[in-house]
Amino acid sequence: MNQEEMFMKRIKQGEKIEATDWMPDEYRQLLIKLIHMHAVSEIMGAYPEKEWVPKAPSLRRKLAIMAKVQDEMGHGQLLLRIVEDLVYPLGKKREDLIEDIYYHRVKFHNVFHMEARTWADAGLIGWLVDGAAIINQAALLSTSYGPYARVLKRICAEESFHMQHGENIILTLAMGTAKQKQMLQDSLNYWWESLLFFFGPKEVTPAAERMIHYRIRTLTNEQLRQKFFDKYIPRIHSIGLTIPDPHLKYDTEKKCWVYTEPDWKKFSEIVKKNNGPKSRERIELRRQAHEGGRWVRQAMLCKPVG
Amino acid sequence: MTKKEVAEYGVYEVFIQKSYTDPHIHVGSLVAPTSELAMQWARENFLRRDSAVSLWVVQREHIDQTSTDFLARELDRKYREVRGYTENGRLWRMFKEKTLTIEEIVAAVEEKNRNLKSKNKK
Ligand SMILES: [Fe+2]
Numbered sequence A: 001m002n003q004e005e006m007f008m009k010r011i012k013q014g015e016k017i018e019a020t021d022w023m024p025d026e027y028r029q030l031l032i033k034l035i036h037m038h039a040v041s042e043i044m045g046a047y048p049e050k051e052w053v054p055k056a057p058s059l060r061r062k063l064a065i066m067a068k069v070q071d072e073m074g075h076g077q078l079l080l081r082i083v084e085d086l087v088y089p090l091g092k093k094r095e096d097l098i099e100d101i102y103y104h105r106v107k108f109h110n111v112f113h114m115e116a117r118t119w120a121d122a123g124l125i126g127w128l129v130d131g132a133a134i135i136n137q138a139a140l141l142s143t144s145y146g147p148y149a150r151v152l153k154r155i156c157a158e159e160s161f162h163m164q165h166g167e168n169i170i171l172t173l174a175m176g177t178a179k180q181k182q183m184l185q186d187s188l189n190y191w192w193e194s195l196l197f198f199f200g201p202k203e204v205t206p207a208a209e210r211m212i213h214y215r216i217r218t219l220t221n222e223q224l225r226q227k228f229f230d231k232y233i234p235r236i237h238s239i240g241l242t243i244p245d246p247h248l249k250y251d252t253e254k255k256c257w258v259y260t261e262p263d264w265k266k267f268s269e270i271v272k273k274n275n276g277p278k279s280r281e282r283i284e285l286r287r288q289a290h291e292g293g294r295w296v297r298q299a300m301l302c303k304p305v306g
Numbered sequence B: 001m002t003k004k005e006v007a008e009y010g011v012y013e014v015f016i017q018k019s020y021t022d023p024h025i026h027v028g029s030l031v032a033p034t035s036e037l038a039m040q041w042a043r044e045n046f047l048r049r050d051s052a053v054s055l056w057v058v059q060r061e062h063i064d065q066t067s068t069d070f071l072a073r074e075l076d077r078k079y080r081e082v083r084g085y086t087e088n089g090r091l092w093r094m095f096k097e098k099t100l101t102i103e104e105i106v107a108a109v110e111e112k113n114r115n116l117k118s119k120n121k122k
């Protein structure tokens, strides 16, 4: 049995691969692509909500949304550590992983290119964008890469606070004035298509197929999207909201949701070219934070004089 | 006055990982002359019955410890905990629904959906 076959045998037996274990190049590359994008999405994902920290409607809401933003940045840190170990043999460092964001060498999820226009948007992000992300992350808990599996366990534990936080904002608005309810409906209308796109294309791409082969992930995009529908559509309806899709229905025969597909082209352009409504502005802030902090990172390395 | 020759062993802290999806957890310490022997003795001391997948020994002087003050919590932090949102359950009931938990989601993604899988193959 050669190295590659031994490796596949370990994977098939459900063993976890560790950072220092031998692994095929393809496996490493797939992991880097996936986890780097995940890490960067956590970091860029903090921006839409951080924009609402100064404008939160009460002190408690301000503290809570700040805590959430801090968690997302923390998730980014945990995930970047995993990527750092993976890119180490390739001579890349943390600096490169961050710079990749503003040199447009790494993508992040479409939802974080969009604008958080109102407090209802901030709440809806907390409820449904986090909801979608949680479905993705929960499905990755069984990943074949050990360090990723362990970090995801921690992340999921923190996400359970995010779920409650999002629900609470939404429930409050859903019980509010007619104007608040309308704001919530507008928000759902704005985000719905983005949420569908979030899970990725319906067909299983060659890269996704390889990830399934290596058990980096086990479910397809469409399976995850359907799980999201199962959990969230009844709740969205229960609070009196209308989902902006006249064709949405549950097909009892095929046991799955039928829906109008999002504009795949529009959103993949946003993700590939970073040209969504807020992409450039947020990426520029990230660049400033990284470049502006360089002297601090360097100063901290210096030994005190005397 | 001749001093008795005393072999001074260093202290090693021992961490055990029970399964690959768990973190390494501190279980105790021992004294040993080298890290190789610390590893051997840690196995005999802490893993005579329990199984494990990985063992770390770390020289105590390489561990930095905080003071309790450093970890003090004066403020109420319920706003960042699940238990700060117990009212959600009551609010959902008003809409004839219930609060969603991470456990429910994990259970949902673990249950294999054969229907969809075979459909995707086409
Ligand atoms: Fe997160």
Ligand SMILES: [Fe+2]
Pocket (backbone or CB within 6 Å): A072, A130, A133, A159, A162
């Ligand atoms: Fe989150």
